[in-house]
Amino acid sequence: MFPIEKYHMAESVQDAVRALAEDENARVIAGGTDVLIRLHEGHADYRNLVDINRLDELRRIWKEDDGSICIGALASFTEIMNSPLVREFVPVIGESVATVGGPQVRNRGTMGGNICNGAVSADSACAALVHEVDLVIQSPDGERVEPVLGFHAGPGRVNLKTGDLLTHFRIRPENHENMGAAYYKYAMREAMDIATIGCAAGLRTKNGAIAELRLAYTVSAPTPIRCPEAEKTAAGQPLTTDTLDAIAQAVEQDVKPRTSWRATKEFRMHVIRTLAARVITEAAAKLGEQVA
Amino acid sequence: MKRTITMTVNNKELTLDIDVRASLMDVLRQQGFTSVKQGCGVGECGACTVLVDDVPVDSCIYLAMWAHGKNIRTAEGESRNGELSPVQQAYVEAGAVQCGFCTPGLVMTTTSFLENHKGEKPSREEIRVGHAGNLCRCTGYETIVRAVELAAKKQNEE
Numbered sequence: 001m002f003p004i005e006k007y008h009m010a011e012s013v014q015d016a017v018r019a020l021a022e023d024e025n026a027r028v029i030a031g032g033t034d035v036l037i038r039l040h041e042g043h044a045d046y047r048n049l050v051d052i053n054r055l056d057e058l059r060r061i062w063k064e065d066d067g068s069i070c071i072g073a074l075a076s077f078t079e080i081m082n083s084p085l086v087r088e089f090v091p092v093i094g095e096s097v098a099t100v101g102g103p104q105v106r107n108r109g110t111m112g113g114n115i116c117n118g119a120v121s122a123d124s125a126c127a128a129l130v131h132e133v134d135l136v137i138q139s140p141d142g143e144r145v146e147p148v149l150g151f152h153a154g155p156g157r158v159n160l161k162t163g164d165l166l167t168h169f170r171i172r173p174e175n176h177e178n179m180g181a182a183y184y185k186y187a188m189r190e191a192m193d194i195a196t197i198g199c200a201a202g203l204r205t206k207n208g209a210i211a212e213l214r215l216a217y218t219v220s221a222p223t224p225i226r227c228p229e230a231e232k233t234a235a236g237q238p239l240t241t242d243t244l245d246a247i248a249q250a251v252e253q254d255v256k257p258r259t260s261w262r263a264t265k266e267f268r269m270h271v272i273r274t275l276a277a278r279v280i281t282e283a284a285a286k287l288g289e290q291v292a
Numbered sequence: 293m294k295r296t297i298t299m300t301v302n303n304k305e306l307t308l309d310i311d312v313r314a315s316l317m318d319v320l321r322q323q324g325f326t327s328v329k330q331g332c333g334v335g336e337c338g339a340c341t342v343l344v345d346d347v348p349v350d351s352c353i354y355l356a357m358w359a360h361g362k363n364i365r366t367a368e369g370e371s372r373n374g375e376l377s378p379v380q381q382a383y384v385e386a387g388a389v390q391c392g393f394c395t396p397g398l399v400m401t402t403t404s405f406l407e408n409h410k411g412e413k414p415s416r417e418e419i420r421v422g423h424a425g426n427l428c429r430c431t432g433y434e435t436i437v438r439a440v441e442l443a444a445k446k447q448n449e450e
Contacts, residue, residue: 001311001313001314001318002313002314002315002355003313004293004312004313007293007312007313009357029355032353032354032355032358033335033353036315036335036353036354036355037334037335037353040333040334040353041334051355051357053355053357053358078347101335101425102338102424102425102426103348103401103422103423103424103425104335104338104341104348104349104350104401104425105335105350105425107347107348107349108349108350108353108354190424191421191424191425192336192424192425
């Protein structure tokens, strides 16, 4: 038995928001692949649950008239990986979530949970940062939109207030059109492992030069991050190995890796530098460009 | 914290009063479906894998509440009239069963994997990725991969 103390099965989004607003200790349970494990371990913070599993409207993945791609908070990693819309317009999101756990976990785990639980290692976080996804949130005061940039407030902390429920992610066309993107998860094992470092690049090119680079990391700072120094260094530069070297140098100013039992700070820094070149090269390849 | 749920397990409808704190694994085992093994309890070993509407899930981290209105398949339901399912038979023939603890979960994962790869000849890599959520401490996995290949071959010959 899980040590659940209060449990509410939400019958609608409004009902979930009301239940969340009534109890500041209430937590949302979606796929359960993190919450139930925390409960199994005896964490006290997850004992009052608002269950959103019956809210099928939150499982949809759709395209809006303006070209925005929307992913429901409750869509499973497997549904995201297999979505034709994700594959066509934001493939790096599908590729990222394909690295989560094993099949059974991907069949239940959700991108909503992955972002909202604030994990520093969240596999979907790099892709979300590169595509600058918007989080569409229902609260007792109505709907609001928060950018993913700045949403993470610290390890395990995000900018959600009592009564907030993420309903879906929205990726506006200006954040996915003409962009090549790639993700690499560095971990000790190829499945069922947490990232030692995750890294994604979103790239736009013009006449063989870098028009825009978006570079993101997990487990390289207290929250998933973008890399302003590296991105500035890249802007306008030719797509060459010299540029990649300069980016890998600049990225040191953006990250603050630390030592944990998984890896030392020095080793993480090495992986961080190495992955920058790798994911940018791969992102370029997706645009049909080669690094000279 | 009791609730009443109705689910279909191996083609039989069950209406049960369950505790909202119970996992599907707990409830299935209490109902006698002891092929559903309690392993790690945190979704890492896959020994408790069952199919919910034909999708493999770790029943240890799946609330029994969520099974309401769903169709559940466990290894017990795969053999019919005393005959093993083609997947179960392939596990026997390939010698992929040693202590047997992981076998029911693996059989369910393979069953779903092959239902999703009908008419295909899955590569060893695809088989390994498709079974990455199930641990086995005896076989070294080689015989399991062979069992899946054998079952795929049989399925395509049918």
